[in-house]
Amino acid sequence: MKLYNYFRSSASFRVRIALALKGLDYDYLPVHLVKNEQLGESYASVSASRLVPLLKDGDAIVTQSMAIIEYLDETHPQPPLMPADALGRARVRTLSLDIACEIHPLNNLRVLRYLVGPMKIAEEEKDRWYRHWVETGLETVERQLATAPARYCHGDSPTMADCVLVPQIFNAQRFNCRVDHVPNVMRVFEACMQLDAFAKTQPSACPDAS
Template structure:
């Protein structure tokens, strides 16, 4: 398998965690988003959306991080990243989507660029925008996790899964942009439990071949 990704892309980071949790090896194909390599003719031929991550598995090409992780979970079921019951799966998917749809899309590189270049937003207002969506979005996730007995050592029970693959990269982003996360004790506890595992450590941005200091 080949994974086209960028060390600092949190959607890429989600997939790297899933691959590591399943113990699957892959060729790391860097696509430098800041240099706009995703818009090159070569990459556009592979990815109609011109986005990372992209997984190539033999003849199959799969895009969108959550779809890639579900695909990996179906084609390599052990260890499972989704619960066995429909309601548990719905809970895990909805936690993942609380981050993937409500927080992360607002803070993508291309969105921040549009704010600055097209709307003339200054640096302070741009950072305020970033923190607004991250802090409010993570507080909603915290309320869910703190109130639900289905939360365990990890987002769902005592094994890491899809929701953890999505939560951890969002916390890395939050830290990088100095977001306030002290008010999130359940998320902080789960983040620490994840980062104690070798699979999460191996997937983190600083461990990537294309990492920049």
């Protein structure tokens, strides 16, 4: 398997965690987003969306981090990243989507570049935008976690939801977002970071970290 990704991409981080939890080996292929390498012809020939991450598994190509994680879970079932029951799977997907759809898209690199570029928003105002959506979005996750507290997002073993949560907290801390108002979120984050699959795939541990 080959993973096209960027060390600071939270979506890429999600997939690195999933691969590590499953103990799967892969070739790490960096695509530097700040340098716009995702727009170059060599990567465009592989990725129709020109986004990361992208997983190449033999002749198969899978994009979008959550689709990749579910693909890995179906092709390499152990250890599972989705609960066995339908309601549990729905809850894990809900938690994942609360982050991947409600927080992350408002704060990814393309959006931030547009705010300070064509929209001519000052850096300080851009950071206020970032912190607002992260902090309020995490409040939703906090309420979800409070309904069924557990060691991880759902139960006593990591799921896709944890793969999505941890990178978002890394981003929150990088932009000095407030997190003291989400104690359940941070408790789960700390539990995850005790596992090698999370600690050894974090941005600073990546070969293209700079």
